[in-house]
Amino acid sequence: MTDAGGWGLILAMAAITFALRASFIVLQERIRLPALVRRALVYVPVAALAAIVAPAFVQLGGDVGLAQQVPRWAAGLVGAAVAARTGNMVAVLIVGMLTLWGVQALLG
Template structure:
């Protein structure tokens, strides 16, 4: 029962937050808040991706046999040099699977 209450509470909070933009369309934030909101997607994506790169199995893996870390660093380099999202995704995925294959970590 507690799980359902938690789910319904999250649903209500999400609905109210998203509905507020329709209910009050003239709502404007201060300039400083608007500038800060531009960093939210980058911060959220970083919070999701970095733990997976540094701790792929639940503990620190800062060594040269960590394909997640090496492919992530390579994807960052591709993004910085090319500024192309498709090239970053393709290069990161390709390097990840090649590194996993080279390290014998693919479950084939």
């Protein structure tokens, strides 16, 4: 890719991304939302989070071996338990990473 082409691509990505983010925050009531959509918004965060999270931990078939998956499952389960009990992200990160490294080491 040429230098100018690279910048063109990056700026186009930036423009698309900003337009999506700016839609309602900048234009406010100039865009109208149907009542159903407003009710649907309650479920956006949890649904988007689940859609991002689940495939990172559970990968059916394909190219990823068990030796790579098992440490992630273990860290995910332990991390989820800590998250449910404490809701503390730093605790989840520390416990989760330690679990990942521990199980990786055990599986050699």
